[in-house]
Amino acid sequence: MTFIVWDLYLPEVLLALLVGAALGLSGGALQGVFRNPLADPFLLGISSGGTLGAAVLYVYRIGEANAELYLPLFAFLGASATGLVVLAVARGRYGSVETLLLTGVAIANLLSAVLSLVLLYNPVGSEQVTFWLLGSLGLADWPVDGLVLGAVLVLGTLLALHGRELNLLQLGSDVAQSAGVDAARVRQRVLLLAALLTGAAVAFTGIIGFVGLVSPHIVRRLFGSDYRVVLPGAAVFGGLFLLASSDASYLAFPTSLLPIGIFTAFSGVPFFLYLLYRQRRSSPMGAG
Numbered sequence: 184m185t186f187i188v189w190d191l192y193l194p195e196v197l198l199a200l201l202v203g204a205a206l207g208l209s210g211g212a213l214q215g216v217f218r219n220p221l222a223d224p225f226l227l228g229i230s231s232g233g234t235l236g237a238a239v240l241y242v243y244r245i246g247e248a249n250a251e252l253y254l255p256l257f258a259f260l261g262a263s264a265t266g267l268v269v270l271a272v273a274r275g276r277y278g279s280v281e282t283l284l285l286t287g288v289a290i291a292n293l294l295s296a297v298l299s300l301v302l303l304y305n306p307v308g309s310e311q312v313t314f315w316l317l318g319s320l321g322l323a324d325w326p327v328d329g330l331v332l333g334a335v336l337v338l339g340t341l342l343a344l345h346g347r348e349l350n351l352l353q354l355g356s357d358v359a360q361s362a363g364v365d366a367a368r369v370r371q372r373v374l375l376l377a378a379l380l381t382g383a384a385v386a387f388t389g390i391i392g393f394v395g396l397v398s399p400h401i402v403r404r405l406f407g408s409d410y411r412v413v414l415p416g417a418a419v420f421g422g423l424f425l426l427a428s429s430d431a432s433y434l435a436f437p438t439s440l441l442p443i444g445i446f447t448a449f450s451g452v453p454f455f456l457y458l459l460y461r462q463r464r465s466s467p468m469g470a471g
Contacts, residue, residue, distance in 0.1 A: 190324070198323040198387065199429045199443075200422035201331045203394055205384040207421020208339050209377040210395020211402070211414050215349035216373050217280055220458055223396035224381040227269045227283070227374075228291030229262045230392070233385040235298050236261025238312045242301055255322070259386035265290060266378020270371060283374075317442030318391035320429060327387050334383035339418060342376040345369060346411030353408075391444045393451020394421050400458070424450075 209224040216222075224230070236257035239245065245253060272286045302312060348369045351359040356366040385391070395417075402416035428446040435441075 194325055194328050195320045195323040195429070196426060197328045198320050198331060199426040201328065201335050202320075202384045202388050202391065203398075203422035203425030204418035205331070205335050205339065205380050205421070206391065206394040207398035207417035207419075207424070208335075208342055208414055209381045209384075210421070211399035211410070211417035212342050212345065212349065212373050212377050213395070214399055215352060215410050215413075216370050216377075217284060218353060219284070220400065221396070221455070223393065224377060224384075225291075225390070225392060225395070227287030227378070228265050228289075228294055229378055229381050230385060230390045231291045231294035231298070232265030233258040233262035233382060234312065234316060234390055235294050235301075237315045237389070238298055238301055241312050241315075255327075255386035258389075259382045262382030262385055263379055265294065266375065266382065270374050270378070280370075283370075315389040316444070318389040318444030318447070319442050320388060322387050331383060331387060334380060335418075338376050338380040338383065342373065342380060343414045343418070345373055345376075346409070346414050349373070349410040349414075353410075389442070389444070391425065391447055393447045393455065394425055396458075397451055397454050398424055400454070 206224055210222070213222040213224060213227075214220060236259070237254060239261075240254055240257045245257070268290060269283060269286055272283060298312075348359070348364050351362050351364050352366060352369065359366045359369075381395075398421040399413055399417040401420050402413050406412050406416055425443070425447065428450070429443050431446050432441050432443055435446075
């Protein structure tokens with residue numbers, strides 16, 4: 184009984200809390216950078232990069248004997264490389280918010296196409312990649328939790344310290360500039376930190392969607408729109424949301440190991456549609 188609780192259950196609970204915190208914090212930061220309530224950590228194609236990294240390992244059986252080591256490494260490298268590409272665009276001459284959004288969408292679609300091509304000609308890894316696409320806490324153990332905890336403490340703290348700057352960005356780049364905040368540099372730093380933090384999360388769990396979308400909105404509803412509160416609050420609610428989804432998967436299917444991303448999608452998709460409908464009502468299509 185002690186083995187089950189200490190070595191199996193508790194590491195999974197802690198990993199759910201940490202990954203949920205990372206995704207919630209990244210989602211809140213990206214919504215602030217883009218001034219867009221529909222933004223989340225996967226907006227810039229970071230998830231597609233992590234998936235492609237995992238697919239390369241599965242399909243080509245690279246380091247198969249040490250998959251528990253190489254899988255997180257390949258996924259993290261894929262996600263981080265995607266973030267760095269978008270960061271390079273942000274540093275360029277045309278790195279506006281709109282350009283970054285379109286770049287992220289383009290990269291995500293390109294990587295998805297490459298992933299489909301890889302699986303089409305090497306279908307042996309398609310089942311494992313499909314499971315990875317839906318997310319899982321199956322890699323949870325104390326060493327993994329320690330690595331994710333370190334990433335959340337370091338990267339998450341640095342990200343949360345940008346609350347004041349994100350508040351000023353909501354007023355526009357000119358207002359932020361007049362208050363002594365370099366909007367372009369803040370945007371670049373937040374993008375880099377969010378990409379690395381998301382990469383650390385998906386490296387061990389696969390792709391878990393909607394946590395970064397839902398959590399910041401819950402905090403805004405309860406405590407207001409101050410990003411000095413939204414960012415740490417999104418981390419707390421993100422962890423609780425992912426843990427609740429994990430518990431729901433066990434309660435609904437106690438004898439089966441189902442991807443946790445299924446349960447976050449069940450709650451996240453209706454919430455996304457609600458936000459989209461609400462935004463359409465406040466700013467109808469065609470309005471200036």
